[in-house]
Amino acid sequence: MELKGFIKTSLIEYPGKIVSVAFVGGCNFRCPFCQNPDLVLNSQSLPSISEKEIIDHLLSKRKWLDGLVISRRPLSGKNYRKVAGIVDEKLFRKVKESVKILSSSNIDYELRTTVVPGLIDQEDVISIARGAEGVRKYVLQQFVPKVTLDKQYEKIEPYSKDKLEEMREKIADYVESCEIRGV
Numbered sequence: 001m002e003l004k005g006f007i008k009t010s011l012i013e014y015p016g017k018i019v020s021v022a023f024v025g026g027c028n029f030r031c032p033f034c035q036n037p038d039l040v041l042n043s044q045s046l047p048s049i050s051e052k053e054i055i056d057h058l059l060s061k062r063k064w065l066d067g068l069v070i071s072r073r074p075l076s077g078k079n080y081r082k083v084a085g086i087v088d089e090k091l092f093r094k095v096k097e098s099v100k101i102l103s104s105s106n107i108d109y110e111l112r113t114t115v116v117p118g119l120i121d122q123e124d125v126i127s128i129a130r131g132a133e134g135v136r137k138y139v140l141q142q143f144v145p146k147v148t149l150d151k152q153y154e155k156i157e158p159y160s161k162d163k164l165e166e167m168r169e170k171i172a173d174y175v176e177s178c179e180i181r182g183v
């Protein structure tokens, strides 16, 4: 696992906790709205961060830090293959299996969908929530049209807060809790 990015302190990556965040280089997906295009497309040209550097930081700040987030995240759903550019059937099955394993485990987790107008509408959100029925925590994440993998996505107007609230209401029966993030 090659680590290509490191944030020493984050208050948002793990709600309620103060964490450091390490980013794994590369990704099998090609989400056009991705906000880490360099990590996805050019990770080989980025300098690697050593495990020692990260461990040294964690040890030196252990009084204040709650943990380390290792960031590399997909999510399943009816149209997700199309959205993320996944053409490998085996890979898609693995994503679905991961959701199943997490849902039936005691591990603390959340499933997150970045709600991008033109890619994900209310029906898609309902479909994803149905597919992940019973999931303990589901997050509707606001799309931020800045530094996207496909530059065309920087012109897209995000959904309003009211629209995201409406989506949350529609899926309330499928997920144990749903948070709207980034608005």
Ligand code: SF4
Pocket: 027, 028, 029, 030, 031, 033, 034, 035, 036, 040, 072, 073, 074, 084
């Ligand atoms: S948004 Fe996440 S899953 Fe999609 S390309 Fe970027 S890093 Fe990969």
